[in-house]
Amino acid sequence: MRKSHPVRRAVLAGAATVSGIVLLLSLKPASDPGSASAAGGAAPPVAAQSPQGGRGAGDGTVTGDAASTQYGPVQVRLTVSDGKITKAEAVQAPKGGQSDRVTADAVPKLNQAAVAAGTADIDAVSGATYTSAGYRKSLQSALDKAAAAAGSAGQESSGTGEGPGGGGQGAGGAVQGTQVLTGDAAQTQYGTVQVRVTVSDGKITDAEALQAPRGGRSDQVTADAVPKLNRAAVAAGTADIDAVSGATYTSAGYKQSLQSALDRAGG
Numbered sequence: 437m438r439k440s441h442p443v444r445r446a447v448l449a450g451a452a453t454v455s456g457i458v459l460l461l462s463l464k465p466a467s468d469p470g471s472a473s474a475a476g477g478a479a480p481p482v483a484a485q486s487p488q489g490g491r492g493a494g495d496g497t498v499t500g501d502a503a504s505t506q507y508g509p510v511q512v513r514l515t516v517s518d519g520k521i522t523k524a525e526a527v528q529a530p531k532g533g534q535s536d537r538v539t540a541d542a543v544p545k546l547n548q549a550a551v552a553a554g555t556a557d558i559d560a561v562s563g564a565t566y567t568s569a570g571y572r573k574s575l576q577s578a579l580d581k582a583a584a585a586a587g588s589a590g591q592e593s594s595g596t597g598e599g600p601g602g603g604g605q606g607a608g609g610a611v612q613g614t615q616v617l618t619g620d621a622a623q624t625q626y627g628t629v630q631v632r633v634t635v636s637d638g639k640i641t642d643a644e645a646l647q648a649p650r651g652g653r654s655d656q657v658t659a660d661a662v663p664k665l666n667r668a669a670v671a672a673g674t675a676d677i678d679a680v681s682g683a684t685y686t687s688a689g690y691k692q693s694l695q696s697a698l699d700r701a702g703g
Contacts, residue, residue, distance in 0.1 A: 495516060495517050495518065496515075496516060496585075497513060497514065497515050497516070498513070498514050498516065498578050498581045498582045498585065498700070499511065499512070499513040499514075499527065499578060499581075499618065499619075499620050499621075499696075500512045500513070500514075500573075500574035500575055500576070500577035500578030500579075500581070500618075501573075501574060501577040501618050501632075501646070502528055502574065502621060502630060502646060502647060503569075503570035503571070503573035503574040503577075504570070505530065505566040505567060505569065505570040506566045507530035507535050507538075507566055507567065508528075508529070508530035508531060508532075508535065509528045509530075509570070509647070510526060510528060510529050510530070510567060510570030510571050510573075510574055511526065511527050511528035511529075511574050511621060512524060512525070512526055512527070512550070512571060512574040512575045512578050513525050513526075513527050513578065513620075514550070514575070514578045514579070514582065516582050519586070520554065521550060521551050521554050522551065523547075523551065524546075524547040524548075524550035524551050524575070525547060526539075526543045526546070526547065526571065527620070527621060528621060528628070529543050529567060529571075530566075530567055538563060538564045538567060539564075539567060541561070541563070541564070542561040542563070542564035542567050542568065542571075543567070543571070545561050546558065546561060546567075546568060546571045550571075550575055555579065556572045556573075556575040556576035556579060558572060558575075560572075577618075581617075581618075581700070584615070585700070613636070613637070614634065614635065614636045614637075614641075615634070615635045615636075615701055616632065616633075616634050616635075617632065617633055617634075617635060617697040617698075617700045617701050618630065618631075618632045618646065618697060619631045619632070619633075619692075619693035619694055619695070619696040619697030619698075619700075620692075620693055620696040621647060621693065622688075622689035622690070622692040622693045622696075623689070624649065624685040624686060624688065624689040625685045626649035626654050626657075626685055626686065627647075627648065627649030627650060627651075627654060628647045628648075628649075628689070629645060629647060629648050629649070629686060629689030629690050629692075629693055630645065630646045630647040630693050631643060631644070631645055631646070631669070631690055631693040631694045631697055632644050632645075632646050632697065633669065633694065633697045633698070633701075635698075635701045639673055640669055640670050640673050640698075641670065642666075642670065643665075643666040643667075643669035643670055643694070644666060645658075645662045645665070645666065645690065648662050648686060648690075649685075649686055657682060657683045657686060658683075658686060660680070660682070660683065661680040661682070661683035661686050661687065661690075662686070662690070664680050665677065665680060665686075665687060665690045669690075669694055674698065675691045675692075675694040675695035675698060677691060677694075679691075
């Protein structure tokens with residue numbers, strides 16, 4: 437018998453190998469959705485859900501009213517995005533002596549709890565009962581302001597356009613209605629100044645200082661300057677008011693807090 441040529445044998449062996457591979461591939465089942473995770477790969481991402489979904493609290497930052505406690509004021513500021521609390525921080529908390537340690541331990545826990553809960557219904561931190569109560573009170577006022585701001589924005593977006601002289605808006609394009617707005621606490625050399633204004637149909641109808649420097653000479657300066665600053669804010673309708681003679685630092689803090697309150701009202 438004639439021997440096969442070596443080249444022919446190699447060609448036949450290669451063809452058999454290719455045929456076998458094709459057959460195996462045709463028998464392999466299609467992969468299922470769980471194959472990636474079973475093989476150690478990343479599973480499809482699942483959208484995270486927040487307990488705050490649907491709050492509609494708007495976007496931006498909002499500062500709650502300062503809550504007085506036995507050991508000092510507590511004031512909370514929130515960052516809100518798409519109706520969800522994304523950040524919470526205490527802009528004021530009890531300080532001095534034992535309060536420093538309590539605040540350092542309690543405030544981070546309260547901040548985390550506020551973001552996780554999305555409400556002011558959070559547990560008190562053990563050993564910081566008064567600070568926790570003040571935190572929750574200020575947190576609730578911040579949430580109320582955020583909800584009110586979202587409601588105002590919704591009313592604006594649903595309104596109709598107006599020509600010159602049209603009704604529906606107060607002076608400066610502000611939304612009609614009455615708003616009570618608290619500015620950020622401004623730190624001065626002699627103490628904290630914080631202003632709250634009542635805005636009605638785009639006009640300041642009332643202004644008051646929730647916080648002002650106290651103690652010693654500051655009592656007299658505050659008693660003289662604050663009423664003048666309050667009247668000036670109502671008369672001017674803006675934070676562009678003159679400083680009171682002899683109360684330069686208090687006046688500067690007042691104007692800073694007043695401006696932040698007006699910013700919340702849309703100017």
